[in-house]
Amino acid sequence: MDKANAPLFDKLVSYYQRNSISFHVPGHKMGEGFSPLGRKVYQEILKIDMTEIPGLDDLHQPEGVILEAEQRAAKLFGADHTFFLVNGSTTGNLAMILATCQPGDKIIVQRNVHKSVIHGLMLARAVPIYINPKMIPQLGIAGSINKESLEQTLRTHPDAKGVFIMNPNYYGIGIDLKEIIDLVHSYKIPILVDEAHGAHFGLHPSFPSSSLEMGADIVVQSTHKTLFAMTMGSMLHVRSKYIDVDRLKLYLSMIQTSSPSYPIMASLDLTCHWIEKEGKGLWDNIIQLLDDFYQKVDQLKIMRVKHRLDRRYFLDPLKIIIHSQNKKVSGVDIQKYLEQKNIYLELADLYNALSIVTPGTSYQDLKRLSDGLWEIEQTLINSIDDIQDIENTEVGSVDHFIFLNNKQSKISLEKILYSKTRLVSLQESIGKIAAEMVIPYPPGIPVLQLGEEITKETIEYLIELKDKGIRFQGIHDHYLQRIKVLDQ
Ligand SMILES: Cc1ncc(COP(=O)(O)O)c(C=O)c1O
Numbered sequence: 434m435d436k437a438n439a440p441l442f443d444k445l446v447s448y449y450q451r452n453s454i455s456f457h458v459p460g461h462k463m464g465e466g467f468s469p470l471g472r473k474v475y476q477e478i479l480k481i482d483m484t485e486i487p488g489l490d491d492l493h494q495p496e497g498v499i500l501e502a503e504q505r506a507a508k509l510f511g512a513d514h515t516f517f518l519v520n521g522s523t524t525g526n527l528a529m530i531l532a533t534c535q536p537g538d539k540i541i542v543q544r545n546v547h548k549s550v551i552h553g554l555m556l557a558r559a560v561p562i563y564i565n566p567k568m569i570p571q572l573g574i575a576g577s578i579n580k581e582s583l584e585q586t587l588r589t590h591p592d593a594k595g596v597f598i599m600n601p602n603y604y605g606i607g608i609d610l611k612e613i614i615d616l617v618h619s620y621k622i623p624i625l626v627d628e629a630h631g632a633h634f635g636l637h638p639s640f641p642s643s644s645l646e647m648g649a650d651i652v653v654q655s656t657h658k659t660l661f662a663m664t665m666g667s668m669l670h671v672r673s674k675y676i677d678v679d680r681l682k683l684y685l686s687m688i689q690t691s692s693p694s695y696p697i698m699a700s701l702d703l704t705c706h707w708i709e710k711e712g713k714g715l716w717d718n719i720i721q722l723l724d725d726f727y728q729k730v731d732q733l734k735i736m737r738v739k740h741r742l743d744r745r746y747f748l749d750p751l752k753i754i755i756h757s758q759n760k761k762v763s764g765v766d767i768q769k770y771l772e773q774k775n776i777y778l779e780l781a782d783l784y785n786a787l788s789i790v791t792p793g794t795s796y797q798d799l800k801r802l803s804d805g806l807w808e809i810e811q812t813l814i815n816s817i818d819d820i821q822d823i824e825n826t827e828v829g830s831v832d833h834f835i836f837l838n839n840k841q842s843k844i845s846l847e848k849i850l851y852s853k854t855r856l857v858s859l860q861e862s863i864g865k866i867a868a869e870m871v872i873p874y875p876p877g878i879p880v881l882q883l884g885e886e887i888t889k890e891t892i893e894y895l896i897e898l899k900d901k902g903i904r905f906q907g908i909h910d911h912y913l914q915r916i917k918v919l920d921q
Contacts (some may be wrong), residue, residue, distance in 0.1 A: 439706035440501040442699040444488060458484050458692070469674035472916050477801060483695045492517060492693040493686045500810035502702040508653075509705050511635075511645045514678055516685055517701050518653070519693040522629040523549040525653030527556060529625045530597070532681040534559035534649075539593040541586050545575045545878045547627060548870060548907065555846045555883075562590050562880075563841055569606065572739070572756060573784040575878070577608045580616060583744040587620055595675075599627040600644055603780065604787055604849050605749030606629070606742065607641060614648040623650035623675035632660045632668070633751065636708060637716040641747045651676050656704055657793065659751055659791060663700040719792050720750060722799055729803040735759055735810050735817060736767065753804065755786040759817050761773065762809075765901050770812075771805045780875035783901055797853040842884030844919070849883050853920040856909060857895065862887045865918035870907040873898055879907065 449463065461467040461874045464479030483489055490497035507515035518524045529554035537560065542550065546564040554561050564586050566575045578598060596617045601607030610626070617624040626644040628634065635643035644652050650673030656662035661890035666730065668737075669685075671678060672687050676848050708715065723740075730738045739754040748754070755767055768781035788802065821841065843866050844852070854868040864887065871881035880898070881891055899905075909917050 439699070439702045440498045440505075441490075441695075441702040442481075442706070443523045444498045445483060445695055445699055448483065448486075448489070449480045471589055472652060478696050479657055479810050480734055481699060484692065486526050487653050489695070492519070492689065492698065493691065497700065502698070502705070502858055505709075506701065506705045507670065509670070509709060510643065510670050512652075512672050514671045516669040516671075516681075517698050518667040518669055518685075518689065519665055519697045520667075520689060521657070521665045522547075522627065522655045522667045523552075524685070525667055526550050526627055527553040528669060528681055528684045529651050529653060530554060530559060531557050531559075531684040531688075532676060533595045533623060533625060535594075539590055541583070541590065541593045541596045543578050543598045544882070545602070546597065546631070547877050548872050548879055549877075550597060550599075550627065551870065551879065551883065555850065558845075558847050559594075559832060560845065561842065562593060563587060569742070571742075572604070572754065572783065574604060574606075575602065576606055577602070580612050580614075583613060584616060587616070590768070593620075593622065595623045595625055597625045597627070599629075601628075601641070601747070601749055602879070603630060604754055605630060605752030606746050607749075608746060609642070610644050610647045610649065614644075618648070621675070623673055625650065628650045628652050629667070630658055630752075631654040631749065632656045632658060633716075634749075637713045637720070639716070639720055641749065645672060651681075654756065656701055659749075659789065661700070661704045661707065661791070661793070663694075663697045665694070666697045666701045666704075669703065684907040688690045700914040715716075715792050719790055719794055721752075722794070722796055723750060723790065725796075726753075726799040726803055729800075730806055733806060733810050735762060735813055736806060738806070751786045751790050753790065753802075753888050755788070756787075757784055761817060762813065765903065767806075770900075771802070774801070774805050774808075776801055776805050782873070782903070783897065825886070842882070843886055844884045846883055849919070854917050856917055858915055859892050859913070862916040862918050863889050863892055866921065867916065868919050869909060869917040871895060871905055871913070871916065872907040874906040878904070881916070888919070 455462045461479055464476050467479055485491045490499035492499055503515045503517055524787050526549040534557040536558035539560045539562055542561040543561055544565045552821055564578045564582050599739045600610055614624050626649040628644050634640050635646050652670045655667045657664050657666045664692055727740055735758055737756045737758055739756055742748050755766060763783050764781035764786040767786040768778050778786050780787050849868050865887050867881050867883060867887050870879040870883050872879045880895060905913055
């Protein structure tokens with residue numbers, strides 16, 4: 434493969450440059466028939482917004498430039514097969530589960546997975562056996578599962594057809610998976626990894642190893658999150674004797690559109706091209722800029738900017754976790770304050786605000802962030818008396834995380850879809866079975882899971898999130914005054 438080329442992108446450009454005439458879809462005809470209001474902004478990209486005409490291959494039956502681009506990606510990321518996804522890692526999670534489980538099959542699943550995993554379980558009619566992650570008390574967020582609890586669950590459910598985990602989590606926190614992968618393989622079943630937030634892993638010496646490198650069987654990565662693809666551009670990588678690739682392809686053809694976006698696919702191709710061309714040098718500058726940033730914010734008192742955790746966990750260098758040192762200042766407060774300065778973060782929770790950087794982040798961007806944090810400090814410092822010492826303080830009482838106690842679904846997921854349900858007040862819902870997920874978004878991890886018995890602690894936690902202005906998905910009542918429960 435010529436490193437100077439991005440086969441799919443090059444082909445698209447050559448079509449446009451040849452002065453081709455379009456008597457096919459899309460109807461905007463390379464931009465000529467596009468809304469005049471948006472034409473100027475969309476113009477360049479519409480030139481390559483094409484369809485499956487000869488030479489441009491077909492995502493669902495690739496044999497030309499798309500196959501070439503996917504094969505290059507597979508080589509770059511260490512897979513036997515790589516599939517381009519045009520609907521994000523959401524599709525990858527659905528396809529991984531559908532390809533692994535038949536109706537009624539058990540699968541061991543990390544409890545704090547993204548909602549798309551739960552949707553995949555519902556579509557596959559699989560039976561999840563949840564494993565709770567360990568909490569990270571200094572940050573008040575859920576971490577990873579550990580080997581001991583997985584070992585115990587595998588012993589109890591030796592008939593499980595696979596293990597599904599997320600590594601890293603949204604905050605870029607994860608663990609070395611080697612031991613866990615070896616354990617799962619000793620049961621001769623595959624390990625499926627949602628690595629949506631780790632598409633760049635393994636590509637620079639300061640990044641953690643990728644889960645494929647560590648031996649995972651099938652892995653989805655959101656190339657659009659920490660690498661450089663357009664939004665929705667993701668990749669699904671396979672290297673396994675346990676995964677039936679034909680079955681996987683069949684499901685991908687069912688759940689991906691029959692009109693995949695060429696600009697998105699080409700952006701995946703260009704991402705691989707750029708990484709191959711520049712190698713680790715792509716990130717050298719941002720890693721250096723981050724060193725400077727961390728020095729600038731090192732003396733903050735109200736917030737602590739985390740770039741290291743205890744040795745059980747790694748922390749992705751491209752994630753900046755701004756952790757509040759004071760109960761009166763939530764992560765959401767930090768986020769809102771920065772928004773007034775036109776600085777937009779990825780997410781915030783009760784204790785933390787999270788920003789993501791990439792090689793597209795400049796010195797100036799990081800300076801605005803550090804200046805913004807110092808402004809918060811100066812504004813609040815006189816009104817706050819109890820600044821905590823982060824190294825010794827565990828935030829959030831354990832009660833906050835009761836929702837992570839070992840609760841399995843009381844009823845199969847798909848049965849809930851067809852059951853009679855009703856909306857009840859939060860207080861009334863306690864003790865009933867949840868017929869909807871309650872998902873703070875971001876990060877999109879359900880706090881209340883379908884089929885779980887609703888506890889007082891979960892309701893208290895949800896009320897606290899709501900009061901702090903956290904947004905929810907999955908719920909019927911937009912204001913979360915009522916919850917949908919099984920009508921039993
Ligand atoms: C852990 C995790 N997995 C999967 C997804 C879905 O990824 P995508 O947005 O690429 O569909 C997300 C989205 O935020 C996520 O956080």
